[in-house]
Amino acid sequence: MARRVFFSFHYQYVWKVNQIRNMPNITGTAAAGFQDASLWEESKKKSDKAIKNLIDEGLKNTSVTVVCITYGTANRDYINYEIDQSLARGNGLVAVQIHHLKDSNSQTGSPGAIPSKIEANGFKSYKYTNKEDLARWIEEAATLAGK
Template sequence: MARRVFFSFHYQRDVWRVNQIRNIGEVVGSAAAGFHDASLWEEAKKKGDAVIQRMIDNALENTSVTVICIGGATAGRKFINYEIRQSLARRNGILGVHIHGLKDRHGLTDVRGTVPPLLASAGALVYDYRDHASLGAWIEQAARAAGR
């Protein structure tokens, strides 16, 4: 079954990696709080945290699963805990996926990132990205575990 999924990631560092996995057959639509568009992100930053939080909340609308894409700097992102808390409050299925092995636009991989502590304490399963089929299965498993 195809799902609407919220992808959480470090835009500047990982957008290229995330775009390689975000548009898979198991995902009907994907949301990323405007982070797929650098101009929206930059404009929101100028307006303050409340605007960014609204972007996150709007992107979470109609999603059933949240995928935390774990890159080298994900755990230190300012809004990572907000995204996780909001996802849990919505009762989204949630999982983490290490994306350090995917190449960026320069063909480089990254260091393995730390799992955000709030994600770990929520008991979310965390995987190393392998392929689209595995990611699709993990998304469906997370949705079912959350009763979605």
């Protein structure tokens, strides 16, 4: 059975995230179901409460949250909300640095800090290498969370 995973990331980096999200045995929900930046841009016109409701809906029936790390991730309000809600739901967490992946302009970025709540709660962080490793890290996070 496929594991439902919530991908938490800054919408500006959806190109990088989409390179890794579609893998066998993982049913990914990208940032409350937003799979491209245009949908997220539209959602920003809504209230803070509406966006949080969309995030809460996206987290339903997931067992692991993958926090995709780029420069500035740790300071993003909605990413921190996604981490808090994931912890409240008992989701496993794994931080995955993706700054080194190329964007749609073939540019890479700078590494970002790992949000402190991830490792403070016993979860791990990694630099993305390949889909097989990511699948293993997701399962490890699920095990750590008892899922």
